[in-house]
Amino acid sequence: MAVMSIEVERVLVPVDGSDESLDAVDYGVAIADRYGAEVHAVYVLGEEVVRAIETDAVDEGEVADDTESFTDTVRETGAAAGVEVVTSIAYGFSTQRKSRHPGSVILDTADAVEADFLVVPREPTSGGPAEVLEKAAEYVLLYASQPVLSV
Template identity: 50%
Template sequence: MDIDLVLVPVDGSDQSEQAAEYATAIAARYDADLHLLFVLDERLRRDIDRGTVDPESVARDHRKFTGRVRDRSHERGHDVTLDTSTATAFSQTRLMQNPGSVVLDVAEAVDADFLVIPRADSSDDAVGRAATYVLEYASQPVLSV
């Protein structure tokens, strides 16, 4: 299998942190790069738009999460190039934009060869809702953890 880029959608949860660890190990094994996609659910996006959540605090949380993933990678001896992006899971103007389609759109945009997606304990979060969709429609191999 030829893997150059592993994509993992994350939301800061324990499940997504575990998925990032799997994705890091796969990237290290195949000498591939790793891309963390932070998926913002509609409630968080709405709160940011309303001004009730500071976007800088969200960005700070994303940087902390990325730092933990990077630190764990180095602790395990994995030298992986890590990149990040952020996407909103839903759109008020695009009817077909949902968490799963966002993950797959980003996977295509960054030319991901392999996806690692966390399964959530509930379907209340965007990443959790994306899992089934991604498993059904991804053109890349997918590992669900």
Template identity: 60%
Template sequence: MAEREPFTVDTVLAPVDGSEESATAVEYAVAVADRYDASLHALFVLGRGVVRGMDAGTVDEDDVAQSTREFFEDVERLANDAGVEVSTSTAHGFSRVRKTIHPGSVVLDAADSVGADFIVLPRESVTDADAEVLEQAAEYVLAYASQPVLSV
């Protein structure tokens, strides 16, 4: 039997949407990054309602930016406490003009873009009919990701 290469992780991608479930996923992502001496990239994915509201002018972009910044501050605090290097970005999870843009594809594109070796994301809630944006993407990411995926 051929000797296997040790499992290594350089970058963990943690897609977030501001939900409690994504905050929990960040805790796991930080733990994985810490375990493998990897960096963490947190991707805030904006949901359909937010994107449509910003396009229509009914959702204040400054409010969205502020809540995103506050969530990232929590992510950075948690990562820094564990000694994990962290970077962040934001993406629209939906597009009114391109049907191929949805939360699952945005997560996978970001994983490729940042060179993620591992993805940690929230899974769909079995009790909440109004699932957050990333919970809806978990099955897609699990099916199509080339990286290992932890869905929490």
């Protein structure tokens, strides 16, 4: 029986500020550590936040500061394991394009950063406005061309 091995250079972990996404980061960092890969954590902004930015109800700079605080924690998790973590921010929704939703954003980001493996949070959350990823997990599991770990 032949043993199949995979090469992993970049693990994509979408995050949304929830505890569940931090758990996904832990798994992503462990996988990256195992394969000598890096982690790319994309912070996916939820619909309420995107609408607030688009209508100037909230300052985009404030949102960036809030997400930066969270992604600092993500980078610290990687650093503790000796894994490089790169971060980005993406709008998970659009009032202009119906096809833009968290699942499509995750897959588009995976292609853009050439991710070899995805780790997505899936457990139901409290449903807070910042917690958008549980809605995307099924979509990612169905359509991703990369291996996916749903945690």
